[in-house]
Amino acid sequence: MGPRDKVEKVTDLRLPLGLLLSFYGVILIATGAIQGTRVLGINVNLWWGFVLLLVGAAMLYLARRARSL
Amino acid sequence: MHLTPTDLLIIASYVVFVLGIGVLLKERVAHSSDFFLAGRSIPAWVAGLAFLSANLGAQEMIGMAASGAKYGMLTSHFYWVGAIPAMVFVGIFMMPFYYGSRARSVPEYLKLRFDEKTRAFNALTFATMTVFSSGISMYAMGALLRLLLGWNIHASIVVSAVVVLGYIALGGLRSAIYNEVVQFFLIVFGFVPLVWLGLRDIGGWSGLASRVPDTYLRSWQYIGSAQANPMGIEWFGMVMGLGFVLSFGYWCTDFLVVQRAMAADSMNAARRTPLIAAVPKMLFPFIVILPGILALGLTLQPNPGAAPILQQNPGGGYDYNMALPMMIGRYYPSGLLGLGITALLASFMSGMAGNVTAFNTVWTYDIYQSYLVPRATDAHYLWVGRATTVVGVAISVATAYVAMRFNNIMDMLQLVFSFVNAPLFATFLLGMFWRRTTGHGAFSGLIAGTLAAALHYEVTAVAAASSLVGKVAVLHTYPSDMAQNFWGAIWAWTSCFIVTIAVSVITRPRPSGELAGLVYSLTPRIADDRLVWYKRPAALGLVVSVLTVALNLLFW
Numbered sequence: 001m002g003p004r005d006k007v008e009k010v011t012d013l014r015l016p017l018g019l020l021l022s023f024y025g026v027i028l029i030a031t032g033a034i035q036g037t038r039v040l041g042i043n044v045n046l047w048w049g050f051v052l053l054l055v056g057a058a059m060l061y062l063a064r065r066a067r068s069l
Numbered sequence: 070m071h072l073t074p075t076d077l078l079i080i081a082s083y084v085v086f087v088l089g090i091g092v093l094l095k096e097r098v099a100h101s102s103d104f105f106l107a108g109r110s111i112p113a114w115v116a117g118l119a120f121l122s123a124n125l126g127a128q129e130m131i132g133m134a135a136s137g138a139k140y141g142m143l144t145s146h147f148y149w150v151g152a153i154p155a156m157v158f159v160g161i162f163m164m165p166f167y168y169g170s171r172a173r174s175v176p177e178y179l180k181l182r183f184d185e186k187t188r189a190f191n192a193l194t195f196a197t198m199t200v201f202s203s204g205i206s207m208y209a210m211g212a213l214l215r216l217l218l219g220w221n222i223h224a225s226i227v228v229s230a231v232v233v234l235g236y237i238a239l240g241g242l243r244s245a246i247y248n249e250v251v252q253f254f255l256i257v258f259g260f261v262p263l264v265w266l267g268l269r270d271i272g273g274w275s276g277l278a279s280r281v282p283d284t285y286l287r288s289w290q291y292i293g294s295a296q297a298n299p300m301g302i303e304w305f306g307m308v309m310g311l312g313f314v315l316s317f318g319y320w321c322t323d324f325l326v327v328q329r330a331m332a333a334d335s336m337n338a339a340r341r342t343p344l345i346a347a348v349p350k351m352l353f354p355f356i357v358i359l360p361g362i363l364a365l366g367l368t369l370q371p372n373p374g375a376a377p378i379l380q381q382n383p384g385g386g387y388d389y390n391m392a393l394p395m396m397i398g399r400y401y402p403s404g405l406l407g408l409g410i411t412a413l414l415a416s417f418m419s420g421m422a423g424n425v426t427a428f429n430t431v432w433t434y435d436i437y438q439s440y441l442v443p444r445a446t447d448a449h450y451l452w453v454g455r456a457t458t459v460v461g462v463a464i465s466v467a468t469a470y471v472a473m474r475f476n477n478i479m480d481m482l483q484l485v486f487s488f489v490n491a492p493l494f495a496t497f498l499l500g501m502f503w504r505r506t507t508g509h510g511a512f513s514g515l516i517a518g519t520l521a522a523a524l525h526y527e528v529t530a531v532a533a534a535s536s537l538v539g540k541v542a543v544l545h546t547y548p549s550d551m552a553q554n555f556w557g558a559i560w561a562w563t564s565c566f567i568v569t570i571a572v573s574v575i576t577r578p579r580p581s582g583e584l585a586g587l588v589y590s591l592t593p594r595i596a597d598d599r600l601v602w603y604k605r606p607a608a609l610g611l612v613v614s615v616l617t618v619a620l621n622l623l624f625w
Contacts, residue, residue, distance in 0.1 A: 013247050014114055020086050021254065024079060024408060026306065031075050031404035040269050047402040048262050055258075 012066060018059030025053030070217050070398050072593035076407030083411045084232055087251070087418070091236030091244045101450040102240035105430040106173060106332050111243070113338035115250055117345025120329040125256065126420030127413050129208050130357055134393035136360025138368075138379065140299050141285025142624050143292070144355045144361075150312040153347050153617045157610040163321055164330060165595060166501050167585050168339040175324040176435040181589045182500045185439075190515060192435035194489045195324060196428055200461050203424035203487075205479055211469065216409070217394055224353035226469050229414075233422045234462045236400030238455050242332055242430075245422040249329075252415040253349070259412025266305075266400040267363035270372065280366035288624045297602045301549030310555025314562040318494040325427045339596065340606040342378040347613045351620060354405070364392040404435020421465065428461045429454050443491035484526070491558040492518020492565030499569050504581065504588040510573030518565030525557040 032046030072080075075487075098104050111119075136144040172178040176195065180188035210229060211222035271277050277286070284291050284298060291298040292307060312604035320326060320343070360543045368377040368387065378395050379387040397409045433454045474478045496515055499506040530543045531550045547553040585591045602608040 007368075011094075013250060016086070016090060016247075017188075017251055017254065020251065021258070023082065025260075027079060028404050028408070029252075035403070037402040037404075039266060039400055039402055040392065042269075044262055044266065044400075045402060048258075048405060048408075052258055055254075 012063050014059040014063035014066075018061075018063060020056070021052050021059065022056030025049045025051070025056055025065045028052060070394075070406070072218060072406065072410070073403040074202060075404050080411050080414065083255075083415060085302045087236050087248050088232060090247050090251075091239035094240030094244050094247070097243060098239075098241050098451070100452060101447050102173075103243070104454045105426075105433065106248060106328075107241065107243035109332060109360030110266050110327075110334045111246055111332045111338070112334060113341045115246060116329050116333040116342040118253045118349070119246040119249040120322070120326055120342050121346035121350055122253045122256075122416070122419060123326055123329055123347075123423035125353075125416055126206055127207055127213075127416040129419070130256070130260075130413065130416055131213070131390060131393050133357040134361035134364070134396075135355075135389040136367040136582065137358035138139045138387065138389045138392040141362055141365075142288045142354075142358070143284075143298055143300050144358045145620075145624065146307060148350060148354050149288070149617050149621050150308060150495075151316040152320060153351055153613060154312060156343040156347040157317040157328070157613055158317065159321040160330075160340050160347075161606050162341070162589075162611045163497070164340040164394035165336070165592060166589075167331060168280050173297075173434050174430050175327055176431055177320060178587075179496075179500075179511070180435075180439075181467055182584070183506075183511045184438055187496075187508055187512045187515065188435060188439075190512065191493075192431050192439075196431045196436065198489075199325065199424040199428045199431075200464045201479075201482055202466050203421045203428075203450075203461075204465040205419050205472050206417060206424075207465055208469040208472040210414075213394070213413075216397075220335060222364045222473075226466060228613065229418055229421065230462050230466050231407060233425060234458060237422055237429075238458045241454070242328070242426050245419070245426045246329060246332060248415070248422060249419045252412075252419040255408070255412040255415045256330055257349075257356065259409045260360070262405060263360050263400060263409070264356060264363070265454060267360060267367070267396060270400075271363055271366050277363060278365050280370040281362060285362055285365065286624070288621060290625060295548045295552060299545070300551055302552045304553060306552055306559070310558045313557075314491065314494060314558040315555070317498075318490055318492075318558070318562075320525065322497050324431060328427055329431065336595065337600070337606070339603060340595075341604070341609060344606060344609040344613055348616075351613070351617050357455055360396045361389070361392040363398050390436055400464070411611075425458060425461045427587075431456045432457050432461070459580045460506050485523075487554070487557075488519050488522035488526070488561070491522045491561035493563040495562050495569060499566070499573075500588070502589045503570075503573075504584055504590055505573055505578050506569060506594075507576045507578055509576040510569045510571075513572045514565040514569030518561040520533070521564035522557050523563035525560045526553070529553055555615045559570065 026049070028045045028049030032043050032049055035045070036043060037045065097108070100108075102108055133144060135149070167175070167178055168324065170178055170181055172181055176188045176192035179191050206329045207226050207229065211225040214220040214225045215222045236248060240247075268274070268277070271280065289304075292302070292304045295301050330339045333339040333342050364378040367375070369381040370379045378399060379389065379392060382388050401409050433450055437453055438450060492515055495518065496511050499514075500511060527541045528544045530540060530546045531553050532546050532548055547556065581591055597605045
């Protein structure tokens with residue numbers, strides 16, 4: 001992979017964005033699973049972590065699909 | 070509020086992430102147009118979300134929640150009346166001239182359409198304004214972080230300045246735009262849980278409705294007269310002053326937002342930029358205003374055993390500015406708290422970055438290249454752009470310190486800027502849609518409008534409020550400063566409109582041949598009727614308008 005390919009890869013914003021959101025998702029899931037803090041009876045970290053991970057993964061999938069076309 | 074290592078990890082990874090984007094994008098910056106216009110290669114959805122985020126500073130987040138707690142759903146007018154119509158207009162009707170003329174900035178469009186002096190006036194006032202407002206928001210951020218987290222205000226200012234400086238000097242406008250999009254997602258994911266938890270705590274919408282007065286949940290019902298609503302403004306001043314003059318003046322002419330659309334990868338993408346931005350914009354009241362109303366509801370009638378969310382001010386009334394931070398403190402456990410603080414930090418930093426990138430471009434192209442060093446190499450201007458980033462950030466930091474010591478000076482500056490901004494839309498409207506408008510007309514109209522705004526301020530007062538400067542005479546007293554502001558804008562716009570027409574009629578117009586691509590009647594229509602509907606600006610604009618009207622009716 002030449003330097004230009006590397007550049008094209010990051011130019012698709014969905015890739016870094018997907019990485020960041022998935023990373024935050026994983027952190028929240030871990031925090032929720034370990035600490036288990038409940039707010040109004042909900043383990044918000046856990047649930048919201050799943051949402052973030054889902055959105056992050058969807059972005060990564062879209063970025064990957066666009067690149068392999 | 071107390072941050073745990075998890076929260077700090079979330080915040081720190083954001084800082085590393087934005088700097089990383091700057092480093093990776095550096096390779097894309099080979100020419101000055103890459104740095105200042107992102108090579109005109111940004112896809113519509115990215116430009117659209119950046120268009121929205123560039124305007125959404127953290128001061129706005131805090132301020133809108135405060136306004137929600139203070140005025141309730143009336144605040145939604147700043148979105149559904151004060152933003153969406155202008156965004157639809159700029160996308161469908163004005164973008165063809167901004168993008169089509171290949172102007173690199175809004176002042177440059179004024180130069181192409183009118184003349185040198187009109188551009189100079191706009192470029193100088195805009196450059197000064199952006200760098201000062203970036204300093205003011207830097208100070209606001211430092212003060213908030215000190216209050217919430219006990220962070221050192223000097224460290225907050227310096228660290229944020231260095232981070233912003235780093236990613237812009239490296240990746241230029243593309244870097245700023247990418248980080249604005251990231252900010253958009255952080256704000257959505259950082260604040261939606263707040264609304265979710267708040268609504269759950271208060272017992273849903275019906276629970277909220279049973280705890281706050283009806284005026285707080287309606288946007289139009291109580292706006293027939295200024296006395297009937299807490300904002301102290303009647304519908305005409307609101308619709309004309311905010312909805313027409315101020316809103317169109319901002320969204321259609323402010324280079325900070327227009328620059329995002331100018332960076333789009335095609336005319337079609339540029340026109341769709343504000344329209345794509347309008348969709349989340351119309352839903353934002355539910356993320357930024359609703360937490361404020363929930364805070365009020367949980368203060369007026371707290372749940373059994375729970376403390377009220379808002380604190381009483383020593384002087385009476387609630388501390389509305391703390392509505393959003395107090396809600397975060399109440400509901401967010403460690404983890405989510407880190408995400409919420411990161412969203413606030415991101416909007417502070419990208420707000421600052423937006424100002425700095427706009428300042429860069431106007432300074433380098435419209436002042437440096439136009440008046441100081443006109444015929445240098447492209448590499449030279451790229452270098453100047455990077456150097457200007459350093460200077461712009463340095464001036465912002467200096468401004469932040471001035472704001473810290475002398476609050477009045479900053480209030481004065483913002484007042485003067487509001488005089489300059491008020492008439493702008495009249496100039497652009499006439500320039501784009503009446504080919505007879507001349508440079509002399511535009512320039513004298515702008516001066517007349519600015520003077521009219523200043524004069525209006527000098528002869529009116531606000532009930533029960535002290536004034537920044539002495540008044541010449543008080544001919545009229547408004548019930549609120551918002552009313553004074555809206556009506557001042559109406560006077561400024563009207564003066565500019567009339568003077569521009571009058572002077573244009575008696576001065577020599579430019580030959581039609583020179584105005585092709587700059588004026589509506591001399592520019593070929595764009596044929597987009599063969600595209601799918603969601604790629605056609607007019608169709609998209611119609612959908613956005615219908616949805617906005619529906620939201621207004623729903624919360625009538």
